[in-house]
Amino acid sequence: MAFTFWRKLRTSTMKFKIAILGAGNVAWNLAPALEDAGHVITEVYARDIASAEQITDRVYAGEPKDDLDFSASEAEIFIMAVKDSAILEIADEIILPEESILVHTSGSVGLDMLNYSSATYTGIFYPLQSFTKGRKIEFDEVPFLLESDDEETLQKLKKLAKSLSPMTYAVRSKDRKAMHIAAVFASNFSNHMIRIAEEVMARQGLDFEMLKPLIIETISKSLQLGAKAAQTGPAIREDYETMEDHYRFLSYNEGFAEIYRLISQDIVDS
């Protein structure tokens, strides 16, 4: 408890008034975390007011809103936590007070999407994590990727991020795209590999629980030793007999068989 108190003091040097735009998975996690770090949530916008209330219910003082006129808002930073396809529309429509900073939280949308907004300053405030409503994320383990054309804005975003997490990085849009692609492989695609494994097991009436310890050990080893050193299995051994046997077994599902062939080939080649 003492440590927590000290941490709060330490990070309390700069407090912001913040409006949240959006009521999805990121907003659900981010709004209370910002408040816990000592910032003030002034408003939460969502297209329908009930969704906005889902988020304001989680904080002390935020007001729910379903219109984009923020001309009377006391907020300095406006965080758009909406899906990629909604960023441009909201950026264009929102009415912001003077000297405000508008940021989005997307890993794949460029800074230029905010060019025509009424914001004085723009930036990106991207928490690199997979968020789900109802599943609390510890923000002190979330890397924040930050970008702005304005140096003072970048410093403010850095202070804001630092109040949540020790891991903050200034990352240009081009690098952020590479990182998003890497995240698709490391996260979405490795998850899909588990999905295929679930289906192969289920088809045979086998209990997927059997595979869980192996998956946990594999990923732990991969993150500890690096994926190259951690690799095992028929492809890295160049055991073509087993690979052909597996490929034939998978012939009932062309997609699975082709994925098996292609990834095995890439492991052999690498």
Next chain:
Amino acid sequence: MAFTFWRKLRTSTMKFKIAILGAGNVAWNLAPALEDAGHVITEVYARDIASAEQITDRVYAGEPKDDLDFSASEAEIFIMAVKDSAILEIADEIILPEESILVHTSGSVGLDMLNYSSATYTGIFYPLQSFTKGRKIEFDEVPFLLESDDEETLQKLKKLAKSLSPMTYAVRSKDRKAMHIAAVFASNFSNHMIRIAEEVMARQGLDFEMLKPLIIETISKSLQLGAKAAQTGPAIREDYETMEDHYRFLSYNEGFAEIYRLISQDIVDS
């Protein structure tokens, strides 16, 4: 400590004398674990004696051997923890005492590979985990997949496995193959996805550490909710613009680009 003692008592009802054939990652982990569970390691065989000694050094009483004449051995169970390609040769050459049980520890080799051995009984004793020398595995979280044509042998293997882990399954060769394929996807292929992510990051000079919290959260969520419910990213959103953009970005590596296209398609289709 009291609990540990009780556990040892509970599992002490049947002790075996066991010879280990092989000195690799499985043997390195399995030999001391068997001894800890109260069994006796009589011999450890490896083609060269120094390798066998690496394993006998880890146990109280096992004798290192570099020949396959076990006619004078006191062991009842002979565990072949060798690579798949060596199983047939060792099974053919080994000289075993009467009434002995010969098993292998492979996920992908059938029981019939042991047909021509001198063993009275044969079986499979497959610990479904990824083993590395120097990295201790807690066996009580390792599922054991067992098989034998002889019911009494199967019961003995079950007792042996139960002395190491609460998770034991009798699995037929055909199901074991399906499970091995599922393990290739869930383990080797998800590891390769992390490998590709490492390379995409490194090429851009980005710190891979940034991605680790995301990977840990993704896999935790996948194992908790199931991979289908846990999926996120451009493919499941059918965000073709982002996918095309990523595909173009990856054009410097044809293998990566093709893997991106194929897995994304499979996620969209599923």
